[in-house]
Amino acid sequence: MKITDLTDRFFLIDHGPTYTCGVNTEDGVILFDTSLDGSNxxxxxxxxxxxxxxxxHxxxxxxxxxxxxxxxNKYDCQVYIDKRELSFVADTFLEPSLLYGGAAYIEITGKFLSANSVEKVEKLEKGVHFLNKNDITVFDLSGHSPGLTGYLVDEYLFVGDALFSPAIIEKYKILYLFNPFAYYQSLNKIMEIECENVIFCHKGMIDKEELKSLIDVNINHLDKMYNTLYELCDGLTAEEISDRLFEKFDIKLNMDLINLxxxxxxxxxxxxxxxxxxxxYYDKGIRWKRV
Incomplete structure (x- = not known):
């Protein structure tokens, strides 16, 4: 794990699978995301x-x-997140339950899908924030999750999981997306934001000149999945479509991944x-047919 200073106040911490970013203030730091667990x-x-x-967040x-x-617990600090995800921080059992479609079964409530809950969380508004006199511009980049948020600090745009590397797409075959259409809209929005560099959590940092090619990779993935599902879906339930995808892309399964x-x-x-x-339509399950 290492810290890299990007400007005189903005920094990045690489802790393996993903990134945490931060802003130095007069009396401490503001963090953007906090890693997988307490050990990190x-x-x-x-x-x-x-x-x-x-x-x-x-x-x-x-x-x-x-x-x-x-x-x-250590600093009594305040947590901020988009209003659509407040409940998922205050009660993290909701995340695997959202994926499953009801109260989640035990096997999918481990730390990879369900962190420790935090009650000290407040709604984050879009726009410019002046927290401790540190201006931070906030953008709605929903799609991967219901209220995913991007942050612009000192010409660095931190987009979290609103963008993925080719290596991640190749590794996992199917990106987890809560709302693929909203994800597509957010990709186009990222292109329009004025910045010099973009940081994405899985994983990299690129300058604006490299951005279009990476966004095209993500859009191509969306197009591929959209067309594949259209071809597969006729007469099938969502779960049956998933099963066809597991076979088509030779995906090594576990319970977390099945629900994702x-x-x-x-x-x-x-x-x-x-x-x-x-x-x-309904026929021993909710099935889909092409129009």
């Missing part, structure tokens, strides 16, 4: 050697907020229905 949070705390005054997934519990992909499939079905290409 303690390592971050050790290299910071400053009080954490606030935590701004890109979104509420466990690998981004798993360190909150440690920092809130099932949820993603339903997101694409929403998009296809929105485009009036499919519609649902």
């Amino acid at each position: 949070a303690k390592k971050i705390d050790k290299i910071l050697q400053k009080d954490v005054k606030a935590i701004f 890109t979104h509420s997934h466990a690998d981004h907020m798993g360190g909150d519990f440690f920092f809130v 992909i099932n949820s993603t499939v339903k997101g694409y079905l929403y998009w296809l229905e929105k485009d009036e290409k499919i519609k649902p």
Whole structure:
């Protein structure tokens, strides 16, 4: 784990699978995301050697907020997140339950999908924030999660999981997306934001000149999945479509991944229905047919 100063006040911490960013203030630091768990949070705390005054979240997934519990307990700091994800921080059982479609079963409530809950969380508004006189511009980049948020600090745009590397797409075959259509809209929005560099959590930092090619990779993935689901869906339930995808892409399964992909499939079905290409019907389950 190491800290890299990007400007005189803005820094990045690489803790393996993802990033935490931060802003130095007069009396401490503001963090953007906090890593997967308390163990990583303690390592971050050790290299910071400053009080954490606030935590701004890109979104509420466990690998981004798993360190909150440690920092809130040690520094009594305030956590901020988009209003659509407040409940997922205050009660992290909701995240695996959202993926499953009901109260989650025990096997999918481990630390990778369900972090420790934090009650000291407040709604984050979009626009410019002046927390401790540190201007931070906030953007709605929803899609990967219901209220994913991007932050612009000193010409660096931190987008969390609103963008993925080609290596991640190749590794996982199917990106988890709560709402693929909203993700597509956010990709276009990222292109329009004035910045010099973009930081994404899985994983890299690129300048604006490299951005279009990476966004094209992400859009190509969306197009591929959209068309694949359209071809597969006729007469099938969402779970049956997922099963076809597991086989088609030779995906090595575990319970977490099954639920992530099932949820993603339903997101694409929403998009296809929105485009009036499919519609649902009931026959021993909710099935889909091409229009």
